[in-house]
Amino acid sequence: MLAGVAAGIADYLNVDVTIVRIAFAVFTLFGGVGIPAYLACLLLIPEEGSDESIASSVLDSFQHGSR
Numbered sequence: 574m575l576a577g578v579a580a581g582i583a584d585y586l587n588v589d590v591t592i593v594r595i596a597f598a599v600f601t602l603f604g605g606v607g608i609p610a611y612l613a614c615l616l617l618i619p620e621e622g623s624d625e626s627i628a629s630s631v632l633d634s635f636q637h638g639s640r
Contacts, residue, residue, distance in 0.1 A: 578614045
């Protein structure tokens with residue numbers, strides 16, 4: 574709902590988005606890894622229709638900007 578991460582993962586895995594959201598909630602409540610995992614997915618998984626993730630575009634801009 575925030576950035577479409579759960580919906581994208583659900584679409585990729587061909588499961589209901591509610592299952593993925595519940596998994597993130599459970600991982601957050603038991604062990605605290607849900608939020609960091611969500612943020613990692615947000616940065617590392619490219620948007621639909623894009624070949625580049627947020628993290629790779631930031632890295633590219635740093636590499637090309639420092640020349």
